[in-house]
Structure formats: structure tokens, C-alpha cells
Amino acid sequence: MRDYSQSNADADDREETKFIAEAHERGYRLAVRCTVCGHWLVQADSVAAHVGPQCRGKAVGR
Numbered sequence: 001m002r003d004y005s006q007s008n009a010d011a012d013d014r015e016e017t018k019f020i021a022e023a024h025e026r027g028y029r030l031a032v033r034c035t036v037c038g039h040w041l042v043q044a045d046s047v048a049a050h051v052g053p054q055c056r057g058k059a060v061g062r
């Protein structure tokens with residue numbers, strides 16, 4: 001049996017989220033562009049998802 005509890009994608013996601021949180025604590029604001037509409041995002045959860053809240057709310061697939 002192999003231990004799959006730590007996939008690379010998960011680890012990367014966690015590192016990124018942690019990095020963003022730490023940056024915010026230090027007063028940095030990070031911005032990424034929404035992968036759906038290209039809008040700049042600065043909210044931590046949106047940055048982590050690379051998708052804005054409005055685009056996340058829309059039905060995915062199109």
C-alpha cells in the first residue's frame with residue numbers, strides 16, 4: 001500500500017495559500033488575474049482560486 005495523502009497538487013495549493021496568507025500578514029497585497037475574465041483579483045480566497053467570486057458563482061463548463 002502506498003501513501004497518497006500528499007499529492008503534489010495539494011502540497012502546492014497549501015504552500016500557495018500559506019504564502020498568500022503570510023504576504024497579507026506582512027502587508028503585501030497580491031494580485032492575480034481571473035482565469036475566466038482576466039479581471040485582477042486581490043482577495044486572498046480569489047487569488048488562491050485564480051478565479052473571481054463572480055466567475056466562481058457562474059456555472060462552470062462554458
Ligand SMILES: [Zn+2]
Nearest residue numbers: 034037052055
Ligand atoms: Zn472573473
